[in-house]
Each structure stands twice: as structure tokens, then as C-alpha cells.
Amino acid sequence: MKRDTIYNLNLREPKTQRVLSSFLDVIHYFSTKVITSKSENDVFNTIINEITPKLDMVDCVIYKVNQEAKTIFQVAAFGYKKNEKNIIKNRLKLNFGEGLAGIAARDGKSILVEDVTKEDNYLKDILDAGSEIEVPIKINDRVYAVISSEHPEKGFYNEFHIKLFEILASITVGTLVKIQEKEELQQIKLRLESILEKKSTDLDRAIDALSSQYSELKHQHDKRELLIQEVHHRVNNNLQIISSILRLYLTESDENSSKELREIHDRVQAMALIHQNIYKSLEMNLVDVSSYIRDLMNHLKGMNSTTYISFEQEVDFKHINLNTLVPLGLYITELVSAWINLVVNEAKETEIHFKIKLGECKNKNQYELLISDNINDNIFKEINLESDTDISSILITALVEQLEGKINITNKNDSNLVKLCFDPV
Numbered sequence: 001m002k003r004d005t006i007y008n009l010n011l012r013e014p015k016t017q018r019v020l021s022s023f024l025d026v027i028h029y030f031s032t033k034v035i036t037s038k039s040e041n042d043v044f045n046t047i048i049n050e051i052t053p054k055l056d057m058v059d060c061v062i063y064k065v066n067q068e069a070k071t072i073f074q075v076a077a078f079g080y081k082k083n084e085k086n087i088i089k090n091r092l093k094l095n096f097g098e099g100l101a102g103i104a105a106r107d108g109k110s111i112l113v114e115d116v117t118k119e120d121n122y123l124k125d126i127l128d129a130g131s132e133i134e135v136p137i138k139i140n141d142r143v144y145a146v147i148s149s150e151h152p153e154k155g156f157y158n159e160f161h162i163k164l165f166e167i168l169a170s171i172t173v174g175t176l177v178k179i180q181e182k183e184e185l186q187q188i189k190l191r192l193e194s195i196l197e198k199k200s201t202d203l204d205r206a207i208d209a210l211s212s213q214y215s216e217l218k219h220q221h222d223k224r225e226l227l228i229q230e231v232h233h234r235v236n237n238n239l240q241i242i243s244s245i246l247r248l249y250l251t252e253s254d255e256n257s258s259k260e261l262r263e264i265h266d267r268v269q270a271m272a273l274i275h276q277n278i279y280k281s282l283e284m285n286l287v288d289v290s291s292y293i294r295d296l297m298n299h300l301k302g303m304n305s306t307t308y309i310s311f312e313q314e315v316d317f318k319h320i321n322l323n324t325l326v327p328l329g330l331y332i333t334e335l336v337s338a339w340i341n342l343v344v345n346e347a348k349e350t351e352i353h354f355k356i357k358l359g360e361c362k363n364k365n366q367y368e369l370l371i372s373d374n375i376n377d378n379i380f381k382e383i384n385l386e387s388d389t390d391i392s393s394i395l396i397t398a399l400v401e402q403l404e405g406k407i408n409i410t411n412k413n414d415s416n417l418v419k420l421c422f423d424p425v
Contacts, residue, residue: 023164024268026054030168034175043175044076047147047168052078055161059129060149063094065105067142070096072105075145080126090126099123101148104134108143110162114155130154135165137172144176185220188213273299273329287325290315293356296329300336307344308351316359317367324403324424328369331399335371335418338392342379349375361421366405369420378411380418 030051037043044062052060059079063072073093074081083089096106100121104111111134116122122132129150137145147165151157192213195206273295293313301309320328336354343349357370385393385407400407405422 021264023160024264026051026164027167027171031171034172037175037179040176040179041076043172043179044145047172048076048078051168052149055164057149058151059127060147061088061125063092063101063105063146063148065143065145070106072096072101072146092125094123100132100134101146104136104146104148105143108136108138108141110135110166112157112159112162114157116150117154125150127152131156133157133161133165135162135169137169137176139173139177144173181220185217188217188220287320287322289317289320289325289358292325292329293332293358296332297336297354297356300333300340304340306350307340309340309354310352311354311356313356314358315356320367320424324367327399327402328422331396331403331420332369332371334392334395334399338396339371339373339379339416339418342383343373343375346379347375347377366421366423369422370417372415372417374414375416376414379416380409380411383409 030046033050034043034046037046048060048062057078059081060077061074061081062076064075065072071093074088074091077088081088081090094102096102100111100113100119100123102123103121111132113119113122113132116129116132119132122129127150130153132148132150135147136143137147147169149157149161192210195209195213273292290313293315297311297313301311339354340352343352353374355370355372357368359368360366361368383393385397388394396407400420400422403420403422405420408419410417410419
């Protein structure tokens with residue numbers, strides 16, 4: 001069963017597991033939502049109407065930048081800036097350097113003001129503010145737009161707000177450039193249609209013009225494919241930033257917190273490996289599933305220094321689409337991590353060998369994932385996924401439901417075996 005609900009995110013308590021998970025949820029939700037945007041307004045409205053409410057923000061506007069005129073003007077708003085007819089009230093137009101938003105547009109750097117009463121450059125809009133942030137969206141090192149948000153409470157915003165919106169702005173860039181390229185292609189298409197509709201007395205010139213336009217279309221198409229690839233690269237980089245933050249917390253946490261943070265780190269890495277493999281692939285919506293499973297298992301091996309882990313795999317498919325691979329990769333991460341813990345704690349073994357096979361089920365309409373080990377003990381005898389309340393069991397159950405699958409756990413021939421039959425999403 002796919003999860004549509006994203007929990008509201010309180011960035012003022014960044015060390016809790018719930019908030020860190022919601023932090024990732026917001027980024028993942030935004031990256032999948034914004035990449036399907038058809039226009040610039042869609043992109044801005046996703047930030048304004050869908051992301052800011054999840055952060056308990058009462059106000060947010062986006063300024064569009066005019067680099068030639070050195071001005072900025074409000075093009076989207078959330079909160080008290082809009083009236084009943086969804087029209088922006090007191091729509092501001094500022095010069096570069098005027099107000100905090102004008103400074104961010106001019107300098108291209110994010111701004112965090114915890115107390116605007118101490119800031120000489122603060123410019124009142126409609127209501128008095130207590131704190132404010134400004135985050136620029138830059139394309140080719142030029143500021144394209146500025147995300148601006150005020151809050152009546154002093155000290156409401158912190159570095160985590162800045163970091164989150166910088167990540168969202170980075171993801172936004174790829175989509176905005178893709179939209180611009182698409183509009184250019186549409187203009188080229190219109191020009192081609194106009195050429196074809198005209199009666200030309202000079203056939204050679206018409207052929208030359210069409211040939212030139214075709215070359216331009218192909219060039220733009222190649223650029224668009226590279227930009228989509230760059231979006232996945234940016235998402236991967238941002239996930240690696242989050243992974244680095246988690247590693248910093250791991251060094252400061254006690255044993256119980258460290259275990260929870262390591263589990264979150266593994267989930268982040270499972271998603272990052274998908275984007276890494278897309279970046280290496282020539283197919284933008286497909287991933288080499290054999291390479292991905294190998295990378296994922298090597299990562300899980302590296303996270304367990306006290307246990308020797310080996311594995312072999314047999315994969316019958318070359319590619320699986322992204323909608324299926326995301327929950328499947330997270331399922332493998334949760335299952336194998338829990339499996340290793342059970343072997344170490346229950347069976348007291350220090351060596352594990354996994355066999356992984358991905359192929360078709362007997363009815364040919366489903367996929368079948370088989371994972372087995374070389375452990376004699378029945379380590380899953382006390383496990384009941386439907387009734388257990390630990391995070392790992394809940395996540396495994398939820399991911400199986402999302403894949404519309406059925407899981408079966410057995411122990412035979414001195415081996416534990418977990419079989420998952422699931423539908424390709």
C-alpha cells in the first residue's frame with residue numbers, strides 16, 4: 001500500500017528519529033512531485049502550497065528575479081499574503097539590495113535572521129515579523145528566484161530550515177531548466193509547423209530550414225536527457241549530505257540512539273544507491289537491478305564490522321522501474337538488517353552467507369524474491385510481522401503492502417528462507 005501522508009516537520013527538534021524520517025519524507029516527496037511539474041507555476045506552487053504547510057510556516061513568498069532590471073517581484077505566496085480570491089496582497093517589487101530578499105537576490109547567498117528587530121535591512125511587508133529566512137534559487141550561478149519566509153516568533157528559523165530549503169532549491173533547478181528547454185522545444189515546434197504550412201517556391205531553402213530545425217530539436221532533446229540525469233545526480237548528492245549529517249550524529253549518540261540513527265542511515269543509502277544507478281544508466285526511468293542489489297548488499301556488509309557476510313545473487317531481469325525498485329530496495333534493507341541482528345544475537349553466528357534470487361513467480365504475472373542463509377537455527381521462529389510492534393517489522397509489513405505482495409518465512413534443509421511474491425508497480 002503506497003503512503004500518501006507526509007508528517008508535518010518540526011525542524012526545531014532535528015535529532016529525533018521521527019523528525020529525521022520526516023525530513024527525508026519531505027525531500028523525497030518534493031523530488032518526486034516537482035520532477036513531474038509542467039510549468040514554472042507548478043514548481044512554485046508545490047513549494048508554497050504543499051511544502052511550507054508541512055513545516056508549520058505561516059508565511060512564504062517567492063520572488064522572481066529580473067537580472068536585466070536588477071529587480072525582484074512576488075509571483076507566489078502562502079498564508080496571510082493571499083486574499084479570499086487567491087490573489088497576492090500588497091505584491092512587492094524591490095530593487096537589488098532592497099530588503100533581505102533584495103540582498104539575497106543580489107548576493108546569491110542564503111540569509112537567516114533570528115530577530116528582525118536587530119536587522120537594519122528588514123523591510124516590513126504586511127505584518128510585523130519576528131524572524132526571517134531568504135534562500136536563492138540559482139541557475140548557472142545566476143539567481144533565478146528567491147524563497148522568502150517570515151514568522152512572527154523570534155528564533156523560529158534555524159540552520160536546518162536553511163539547509164532544507166537549499167536542498168529543495170537545488171532539486172528545483174533541474175526541473176526549472178527542463179521546463180525552459182521544453183518551452184524552447186515547443187517554440188521550435190511551432191516554427192516548424194509554420195514553415196510546413198507556408199507555400200514555399202524555393203524547395204531547396206525549405207529543405208535546408210527543416211534540416212536545421214531537426215538538428216536543433218535533436219540537440220535540445222539530448223540536453224533534456226542530460227538534465228534529467230543531472231536531477232538524479234543532485235538528489236543523490238543531497239541524500240549523501242543527509243547521510244553525512246547522520247554519521248556526525250552517530251559519533252555523538254549513545255548506543256540506543258546510535259542503533260536507530262544507523263537504521264535511518266541505511267534507509268537513506270538504499271534510496272541514494274537507486275539514484276546513483278540511474279545516473280550511470282542510459283535509461284532514465286530504469287535501473288540495472290542486478291547492479292543495484294549488489295551495491296546494496298555491499299553497503300550492508302560494510303555496516304557490520306563484527307560479522308563476516310558473503311552473498312551470491314541470481315537475477316533474471318535486467319531492469320525494474322523506479323516505482324517498484326524504491327520500496328523493494330527498502331524492503332531488502334530492512335529485512336537483511338533485521339536478519340543479521342537475529343543471527344548475531346540469537347544464533348550467535350559470526351559468518352552468514354546469503355543467497356538472493358529474483359525471478360518470475362509460477363503464474364508469470366508476479367515477481368518472486370527469494371533470500372536464504374546458511375544458518376541451521378530457525379531464527380524467525382519468534383517473529384510475527386503482523387503483531388510485532390518494532391519499527392523494522394512495521395516497515396517490512398508496510399513495504400510488502402506497498403508492493404501488493406505476500407511474504408512467506410520458512411526453515412528447511414538447515415536454512416532460513418524468506419519468499420516475497422509481489423506485483424510490479
